[in-house]
Amino acid sequence: MPRSSSTSPPLLPVSDKPSTSASATAATVSAAHARRTSPTTGTSPAGLTTESASHHDHHAVGRDSEFLLSEPSAGGGKGRSEGLHSPLLSSSSSSVDGRSSLTLHSNELESFDMILDDNAAKSSVVGATLNFTNSIIGAGIIGLPYAFKEAGFVLGVVLLVVLAFLVAWTVVLLVKCGKMVSKTSYQDLVNAAFNGRGQFLITFFHHVRVPVIIGDSLPPVLKALFGVTDDPWYFSRSILVISSTLFVTLPLSMQRDMAALAKTSAVSMVSIILIVTAVIFSAFSVPDTLRGDPTQRFTVIGDSPAKAIGVISFAFVCHHNTFIIFSSLSTPTLDRFSRVTNLSAGISLVACLILALAGFWTFTDKTQGNVLNNFPPDHLGINLARLAFTLNMYTTYPMELFVARHVMEDYLYPGHKAAGWARHTMWTVGLVMASLLVAVGVQDVSVILEVTGGVAATALAYILPPWCWLRLAGSHKWKCWGCIAFGIVAMVLSFVR
Numbered sequence: 001m002p003r004s005s006s007t008s009p010p011l012l013p014v015s016d017k018p019s020t021s022a023s024a025t026a027a028t029v030s031a032a033h034a035r036r037t038s039p040t041t042g043t044s045p046a047g048l049t050t051e052s053a054s055h056h057d058h059h060a061v062g063r064d065s066e067f068l069l070s071e072p073s074a075g076g077g078k079g080r081s082e083g084l085h086s087p088l089l090s091s092s093s094s095s096v097d098g099r100s101s102l103t104l105h106s107n108e109l110e111s112f113d114m115i116l117d118d119n120a121a122k123s124s125v126v127g128a129t130l131n132f133t134n135s136i137i138g139a140g141i142i143g144l145p146y147a148f149k150e151a152g153f154v155l156g157v158v159l160l161v162v163l164a165f166l167v168a169w170t171v172v173l174l175v176k177c178g179k180m181v182s183k184t185s186y187q188d189l190v191n192a193a194f195n196g197r198g199q200f201l202i203t204f205f206h207h208v209r210v211p212v213i214i215g216d217s218l219p220p221v222l223k224a225l226f227g228v229t230d231d232p233w234y235f236s237r238s239i240l241v242i243s244s245t246l247f248v249t250l251p252l253s254m255q256r257d258m259a260a261l262a263k264t265s266a267v268s269m270v271s272i273i274l275i276v277t278a279v280i281f282s283a284f285s286v287p288d289t290l291r292g293d294p295t296q297r298f299t300v301i302g303d304s305p306a307k308a309i310g311v312i313s314f315a316f317v318c319h320h321n322t323f324i325i326f327s328s329l330s331t332p333t334l335d336r337f338s339r340v341t342n343l344s345a346g347i348s349l350v351a352c353l354i355l356a357l358a359g360f361w362t363f364t365d366k367t368q369g370n371v372l373n374n375f376p377p378d379h380l381g382i383n384l385a386r387l388a389f390t391l392n393m394y395t396t397y398p399m400e401l402f403v404a405r406h407v408m409e410d411y412l413y414p415g416h417k418a419a420g421w422a423r424h425t426m427w428t429v430g431l432v433m434a435s436l437l438v439a440v441g442v443q444d445v446s447v448i449l450e451v452t453g454g455v456a457a458t459a460l461a462y463i464l465p466p467w468c469w470l471r472l473a474g475s476h477k478w479k480c481w482g483c484i485a486f487g488i489v490a491m492v493l494s495f496v497r
Contacts, residue, residue, distance in 0.1 A: 123328050125340055132318065132325045132344035134269045136167070137351055139213055139393065140315030141272060142370050143449040144352055145359025147315075149367040151308030152299040153360070159305070159312055160353060166483065167316045168345040170465035172338050174322045177468045179334075184323050186460075187407060193468040207400035207431065209314075209448045210393045211249070211439035215241040216370045217386040217393075220377040238440050244394075245436045252398040253428050268396070271388035275372070276355045278385040282375055283362040290374060292364030306493035307450045313490070314453025315352060319460045320403065369446025401431055454494020462487030 123131065148156035174186065183189040215237045222228075222235055233239065302308070326337050359371040368374050372389070375382040405427045409419055419427070442448060466480035 124330060125336055125343075128325055128329050128337075128340045129343045129347070130269075131328065132321070132340055133347045134272075135318040135321040135325070136316055136344055136348040137272050138268075138315065138318075139209065139389075139396065140311065140317075140449060140453065141352060141355055142213075142275065142372060142389070143311045143446065144315055144356035145363065145367045145371040146369045146446055146449075147308040147311040148302075148356050148360040149363075149365065150302045150304040150311070152302035152305070153297060154300045155302065155305055156308060156356065156360070157353070159308055160349065160356065163309070163312050163316055164345050164349040164352075166486075167318070167461055168341050170461055170483065171319060171322050171341050172334070173465045173469055174319060175326050175334065175337055177465070177472055178323060178326075180472050184327060186320055186322060189468060190464055193471040207397055207404060208435045208438050209445075209452050210397040210400065211241050211245055211435055212442055212445050212448045213370070214244055214390055214393050215439055215443075216373060216445050217390045218244065221383050221386045221390065224378050224380075224383045237443070241439045242436065245432060245439070248394055249397045250429070250432050252394070253401045253432055254425070255398065256424060268392050271385070271392040272351075274388050275385045276351060276358075278381040279355055279371060280358045282379060282381050283358050286362055286375065290366070290376070291362060292366040294364065296364040297361050306454075306490065307446075309490045310450040310452075310454030310457070310494040311446070312453070313457035313461060314449050316348070317453075317457040317461050319465065369444055369449060401428070401435075404431055450494055454491055458487045458491045458494070462490070 144160075147159075151159055174189065177193070178184060178189050181189065181192045183192055218240050219235055219237055222240070228235060325340065326332055329336055329340070355371075359374070360367055363371070363374045366374065372382055372386055377383075405424075408427065409423075413419070438448075463484050466483045470477065470480050
């Protein structure tokens with residue numbers, strides 16, 4: 001197969017010897033990272049050893065992929081671990097003219113190096129699992145009882161389990177793709193896989209949902225706090241959304257550095273735990289007039305399973321944080337990251353299932369898009385959960401907008417230096433005002449959960465990861481195309497109401 005004709009380093013045969021053990025692999029990667037932290041005076045090896053290609057023949061779909069681009073020796077070997085393979089594609093070119101024959105289960109994937117930040121804080125498998133679990137269980141958890149109402153009890157449980165499995169699979173798939181091209185962010189990976197046109201594909205404005213959720217949660221909290229029983233104009237949903245956007249989220253979003261807002265996982269996790277606990281225990285004291293029809297607790301299929309797919313996908317999408325979690329591991333190997341992903345997905349599945357069942361079995365046919373709205377407006381425990389959730393949204397919004405602004409900036413002004421204050425302000429105000437218009441115009445949070453989940457979450461979780469793999473490797477086509485087809489169908493059906 002042809003490769004890029006740019007000034008690429010010479011082609012050298014690569015060893016395809018499988019790893020002897022997971023511990024040996026971890027030790028190799030750990031030692032390689034330790035070597036990167038101290039300068040070396042030697043030069044990088046002239047090439048990699050040649051061995052029999054019989055193992056490649058077992059996986060191969062093309063003989064060209066038995067050769068990988070070697071690392072240039074200039075620079076004393078800094079920036080890449082000694083003994084680890086170079087990326088399948090030249091880091092100086094984002095074009096993809098050929099595909100690798102590596103499979104999803106190839107041992108050789110572990111040997112490809114990724115340039116990670118060795119100065120960043122590192123965490124164990126347990127610590128990374130807690131961080132990733134916090135990333136998975138997000139704002140969409142409040143809509144899961146509504147998803148069960150639309151899908152039905154039996155189908156809702158099946159969808160929750162299947163989609164959790166798909167999310168875990170595509171998350172690991174992203175890291176495997178990233179190792180092949182030495183990319184450490186979702187944005188850069190998609191950009192490399194799609195010849196510089198990928199950044200725009202992941203610009204799905206997740207920040208739009210935040211002011212809508214704030215508009216649902218804030219009015220009952222303020223009314224209960226000030227003892228207001230009627231509906232004065234200054235506590236109306238529209239006024240509170242506009243004022244909180246202009247005086248809270250917009251100033252926070254003007255920051256050019258999100259480091260101050262990046263360490264909010266503790267607040268987020270506390271709010272999620274509080275919401276789950278409040279829904280479970282408050283369900284026992286809900287008046288009979290607010291409860292739904294108990295005969296509908298064990299329905300098989302609901303009226304609109306397609307809506308449920310969007311809402312559940314919205315709750316589980318976490319792919320934009322995948323590389324952050326991977327690089328935070330003290331020994332970042334695929335085996336350890338797979339363990340982190342499986343544990344996080346399992347914990348998240350249990351928490352989401354508990355909340356979904358507690359809310360759905362209580363309100364059944366009366367379940368709203370935001371399950372907190374099913375409870376009385378003066379309920380103390382639920383109002384505390386609403387307050388924690390609102391604070392969580394205030395800190396989440398600037399980070400979500402930061403991603404959208406950064407992607408649009410890179411797409412429209414590639415290779416330019418950082419935007420000046422004029423352009424930075426233009427992007428920030430424009431994106432904030434767009435989300436504000438949506439929040440004022442859309443009163444039902446379930447619409448936002450369905451659309452953003454059906455469009456953004458399905459693309460990020462089910463379409464782009466396997467599509468990147470097909471662009472880079474081309475193996476396991478039936479699995480990847482099946483996942484892509486599912487994502488496309490879910491995306492299309494999300495618009496059918």
